[in-house]
Amino acid sequence: MKEITKYRNNRILCIGAGYVGGPTMAVIAEKCSDCIVTVVDINKERIDEWNSDKLPIYEPGLDEIVKKVRGKNLFFSTDVENGILDNDIIFVAVNTPTKTFGKGAGMAANLQYWEIIARQLRDVADKPKIIVEKSTLPVKTAEAMERVLNDKDKFEILSNPEFLAEGTAVNDLHYPDRVLIGSRETKNGLEARKVIVDIYANWVPSEKIITTNTFSSELSKLVANGFLAQRVSSINSISAVCEATEADISEIASAIGSDSRIGSKFLNSSIGFGGSCFKKDILNLVYICKSYGLHEVADYWESVIKINEYQQNRFVANILNSMFNTIAGRKICIFGAAFKANTDDTRESPSINIAKMLIEEKAKLVISDPKALKNIEFDLKHYKSKIDYINDPYEAALESHAIAILTEWDLYKNLDYQKIFETMIKPAFIFDGRNILDHKKLFKIGFNVFPIGKKAMLHYN
Numbered sequence: 001m002k003e004i005t006k007y008r009n010n011r012i013l014c015i016g017a018g019y020v021g022g023p024t025m026a027v028i029a030e031k032c033s034d035c036i037v038t039v040v041d042i043n044k045e046r047i048d049e050w051n052s053d054k055l056p057i058y059e060p061g062l063d064e065i066v067k068k069v070r071g072k073n074l075f076f077s078t079d080v081e082n083g084i085l086d087n088d089i090i091f092v093a094v095n096t097p098t099k100t101f102g103k104g105a106g107m108a109a110n111l112q113y114w115e116i117i118a119r120q121l122r123d124v125a126d127k128p129k130i131i132v133e134k135s136t137l138p139v140k141t142a143e144a145m146e147r148v149l150n151d152k153d154k155f156e157i158l159s160n161p162e163f164l165a166e167g168t169a170v171n172d173l174h175y176p177d178r179v180l181i182g183s184r185e186t187k188n189g190l191e192a193r194k195v196i197v198d199i200y201a202n203w204v205p206s207e208k209i210i211t212t213n214t215f216s217s218e219l220s221k222l223v224a225n226g227f228l229a230q231r232v233s234s235i236n237s238i239s240a241v242c243e244a245t246e247a248d249i250s251e252i253a254s255a256i257g258s259d260s261r262i263g264s265k266f267l268n269s270s271i272g273f274g275g276s277c278f279k280k281d282i283l284n285l286v287y288i289c290k291s292y293g294l295h296e297v298a299d300y301w302e303s304v305i306k307i308n309e310y311q312q313n314r315f316v317a318n319i320l321n322s323m324f325n326t327i328a329g330r331k332i333c334i335f336g337a338a339f340k341a342n343t344d345d346t347r348e349s350p351s352i353n354i355a356k357m358l359i360e361e362k363a364k365l366v367i368s369d370p371k372a373l374k375n376i377e378f379d380l381k382h383y384k385s386k387i388d389y390i391n392d393p394y395e396a397a398l399e400s401h402a403i404a405i406l407t408e409w410d411l412y413k414n415l416d417y418q419k420i421f422e423t424m425i426k427p428a429f430i431f432d433g434r435n436i437l438d439h440k441k442l443f444k445i446g447f448n449v450f451p452i453g454k455k456a457m458l459h460y461n
């Protein structure tokens with residue numbers, strides 16, 4: 001039996017129908033069949049897509065869940081105002097991009113959308129509400145939100161950061177490593193905390209639901225992404241050492257990853273991390289450190305981003321050097337636009353920067369990707385005349401001088417590289433920015449092979 005609280009705990013609203021709000025609410029509706037879940041967004045086109053057969057995001061397993069619960073206990077709407085009136089539990093999952101202007105530009109989070117919502121909540125809400133921050137927000141945002149809302153008795157602000165990764169969002173939501181819920185540790189704060197804990201307790205074991213104070217919860221999210229990104233930058237920095245010596249990055253990753261204190265995940269060397277979170281969250285952390293005068297700490301975390309940029313620059317420099325210092329007029333085929341496999345998302349994808357650098361060297365580019373072509377075409381719209389977008393990898397590689405693997409799609413592991421080699425201009429090059437291919441086999445076919453953090457295999461000296 002659910003406890004009676006001043007909140008109607010069988011109705012949930014989420015403001016923001018994006019990558020976080022959509023999948024999270026679909027799973028809450030699936031697992032809490034006695035709750036009515038409504039997702040609102042001012043973007044009508046997006047809401048129409050959520051209500052159609054073609055959802056606005058691609059996420060394995062999501063279509064099935066949405067089909068099962070939509071219209072039953074999951075609803076998508078543009079009516080934010082009535083949403084606020086009808087619900088006492090309100091998740092806020094709007095995007096918080098990095099500021100592009102004014103103080104903290106390029107670093108701090110832009111809280112513009114979030115602040116509009118806070119004002120709307122203040123003006124519309126007629127009774128006590130629990131506001132749950134789902135978007136990644138800078139530490140102390142809850143405090144700032146409280147100031148805007150200006151009514152501590154009416155609004156209880158909680159932090160419940162999202163840890164789902166794209167491509168595995170549904171699985172991450174079904175089986176989370178942990179759910180983090182931060183609140184004030186006052187009587188009202190603890191009451192609201194319990195309401196949110198009870199929602200997750202419908203399917204998450206209690207030992208995995210961690211409760212903390214609000215600021216610990218907010219900061220934990222930034223730190224979790226900082227630590228993950230730091231692992232990628234750490235292994236990538238060592239890949240440069242490997243290429244300069246006889247060491248092999250895969251052997252090192254396996255040797256160090258077998259130490260249970262280090263662990264084996266997030267040790268794949270690559271062309272660098274992308275995605276909407278890592279860079280933004282680290283910059284946010286850096287900005288927070290700087291604003292508290294913690295400059296050494298800020299420099300430490302900023303170096304994680306610098307290594308990420310260095311890795312991409314190094315990859316392009318390697319292409320240039322190995323193709324006899326000029327790629328002007330040469331056709332380079334990029335396999336992979338998404339920032340990682342199993343997503344159509346290209347936000348902060350290393351493919352964007354790498355494509356731009358190759359164009360600066362006047363290469364002719366062809367980009368191929370099974371899901372993300374539409375998005376990367378938009379990201380690179382200023383380079384329209386210089387890039388061809390071709391879905392089929394065989395067609396894309398036709399008469400090219402080099403292939404660069406930038407996303408670890410399974411599709412690229414299983415192509416007929418003999419067939420591809422035969423259609424390419426010789427000498428043919430392959431730059432495996434994800435170390436997913438059988439390099440010895442490619443070399444035997446006739447390719448000059450350049451993996452990451454391993455010795456190159458060349459048919460010339």
Ligand code: UDX
Nearest residue numbers: 162163164165166266267268270273274275277339340
């Ligand atoms: C990440 C966090 O994992 C998630 O908890 C948080 O909520 C949002 O940010 P996501 O951005 O979806 O999720 O991607 P993730 O799977 O973490 O990968 C991030 C980037 O690191 C990708 O570009 C990926 O290709 C790269 N990566 C990851 C590596 O280069 N090597 C690795 O070993 C692992």
